[in-house]
Amino acid sequence: MAGARYIAEPESEVDAVALDGLTLLFHTPSGMTHIVAAPAPEILDALRGGPADAAELIRRLRLRFDFEGNESEAAIHARLDELEAAGLVRRA
Amino acid sequence: MSGSDNQGPVGGEREAAEGGRFVPSRRAVLVIGAAAASTVVTVRPALAQTVGSVLNCEIPIPQPAAGGSYISPQGELVAPGTPGAAPPLGRPLRGEEVKNLLRSGTTPAGVDPTSAQAYANYIRRLQAGMSGFTCYASLQMPR
Numbered sequence: 001m002a003g004a005r006y007i008a009e010p011e012s013e014v015d016a017v018a019l020d021g022l023t024l025l026f027h028t029p030s031g032m033t034h035i036v037a038a039p040a041p042e043i044l045d046a047l048r049g050g051p052a053d054a055a056e057l058i059r060r061l062r063l064r065f066d067f068e069g070n071e072s073e074a075a076i077h078a079r080l081d082e083l084e085a086a087g088l089v090r091r092a
Numbered sequence: 093m094s095g096s097d098n099q100g101p102v103g104g105e106r107e108a109a110e111g112g113r114f115v116p117s118r119r120a121v122l123v124i125g126a127a128a129a130s131t132v133v134t135v136r137p138a139l140a141q142t143v144g145s146v147l148n149c150e151i152p153i154p155q156p157a158a159g160g161s162y163i164s165p166q167g168e169l170v171a172p173g174t175p176g177a178a179p180p181l182g183r184p185l186r187g188e189e190v191k192n193l194l195r196s197g198t199t200p201a202g203v204d205p206t207s208a209q210a211y212a213n214y215i216r217r218l219q220a221g222m223s224g225f226t227c228y229a230s231l232q233m234p235r
Contacts, residue, residue, distance in 0.1 A: 033135040039122045040131045065122035075124040082132040 003054050005092040006080055008047035014088070016041070027087060034086050043079055044088060051092030054080065147191070150184035151224030153211050167213025178207030190215055191231050
């Protein structure tokens with residue numbers, strides 16, 4: 001069963017500033033600033049390749065990263081829930 | 093970042109070997125993390141309200157303590173009736189008017205255009221403790 005699919009807010013609407021291991025994201029439409037840690041920026045970047053569910057997202061991340069520790073879909077869902085609550089991703 | 097159970101981000105990279113074959117590129121290690129370890133902190137735009145109040149703050153010209161003084165073209169307080177100086181402004185300028193005056197030279201409504209530059213220079217010379225200084229300082233803050 002395919003889970004919910006997510007897309008990230010377009011890069012043109014999010015100004016990103018790298019800040020010593022963290023990333024500041026200014027979401028222009030909402031005027032909100034988000035301080036995010038890994039893997040949030042990496043997830044947003046991976047989702048800009050098009051809508052993806054958790055399994056597809058893990059596959060995309062695996063192309064670029066090694067995983068360490070918990071890499072379950074449940075963990076990915078927790079990250080996606082955070083990003084969705086922040087308004088940085090939404091359901092496709 | 094509320095995670096304390098070693099689920100924080102890992103910024104390190106390592107040499108990777110895949111299938112016994114050396115891979116020259118360095119791949120970052122990504123920790124997806126425990127479900128409880130938050131990776132997003134959101135700062136909500138309380139600033140939006142601040143900006144509104146800044147634009148509505150007021151600067152009296154001159155400050156009440158110097159009531160009656162004229163303003164020289166350089167923005168200094170001078171004796172009433174000094175030739176070439178601007179008379180006291182009948183009303184305080186709002187933050188938004190001051191911003192427009194200082195940035196683009198827009199004369200506030202009802203203000204004599206020939207006096208506007210003197211008022212602008214007076215505002216630029218405001219110092220801490222003077223009436224209107226906090227308003228002026230707030231206008232200088234980047235949004």
